[in-house]
């Protein structure tokens with residue numbers, strides 16, 4: 001049940017929003033789809049789901065094209081949230097669950113279980129318009145997963161949620177993966193992507209500029225971070241060749257260095273200067289990689 005995009009292109013007039021995108025998304029895994037605003041993520045999701053025709057190329061899931069409107073195996077959390085404000089959560093989910101092929105008698109217990117899990121059991125008889133934005137999002141998430149889809153597309157599922165709710169949603173996504181759902185999601189929250197997915201792609205102007213396994217992406221990026229906390233001024237470290245950048249932190253600095261060997265030079269430069277409380281080499285964060293790669297989009 002692999003999701004495959006082959007040379008997928010979407011043009012709006014002369015503007016190319018997605019440009020010959022080819023991707024194979026591993027089954028029963030969580031795949032992160034990243035990119036700057038306007039990079040083409042939502043457009044790609046709409047083409048995957050058959051909600052928008054590709055100008056060129058094809059998308060297949062398990063060898064067939066996807067027709068979201070007629071498939072009970074797919075779940076979708078759209079970027080533009082689409083609940084009916086005047087309907088109560090119970091009525092809404094019964095309606096949406098039935099659209100996804102569920103029997104009414106199965107919908108309410110499944111809904112109650114999800115509301116319990118999201119710590120909002122009392123919302124079942126509230127109108128959607130009475131709920132906060134974050135809580136509406138939980139309901140929208142439930143509507144995307146209540147029918148236990150095999151493929152789940154989540155367009156920015158964590159935006160607008162407080163940290164406790166992000167954790168709750170993260171755990172729900174992980175559990176769905178464990179239960180065998182293949183999940184593709186977009187997010188601008190790099191730490192969440194780092195926690196959640198093994199494979200990812202960063203888009204820029206409709207093309208993937210980084211694609212693969214997170215661990216390999218980090219390794220091939222080459223540059224490392226070096227965190228130093230010391231009781232003396234560290235500004236002079238910028239002059240060491242191989243130090244790419246320096247950012248002050250409340251207790252010292254974070255250096256970006258070209259490779260891990262440079263850390264030896266840095267260490268030699270500070271060891272006699274005074275008291276060093278922290279000297280720690282770390283892999284680059286996904287945020288570092290994103291800023292460097294996708295940042296070029298703004299130049």
Ligand SMILES: Nc1ncnc2c1ncn2[C@@H]1O[C@H](COP(=O)(O)OP(=O)(O)OP(=O)(O)O)[C@@H](O)[C@H]1O
Nearest residue numbers: 012015017035036037038039040041042043044079
């Ligand atoms: N229906 C449309 N008509 C014309 N242009 C469109 C249409 N839909 C999207 N675009 C353009 O295509 C590009 C990609 O948009 P898309 O919404 O896919 O980006 P995105 O990566 O999801 O962005 P964001 O992170 O801001 O949600 C943008 O420049 C957008 O303005």
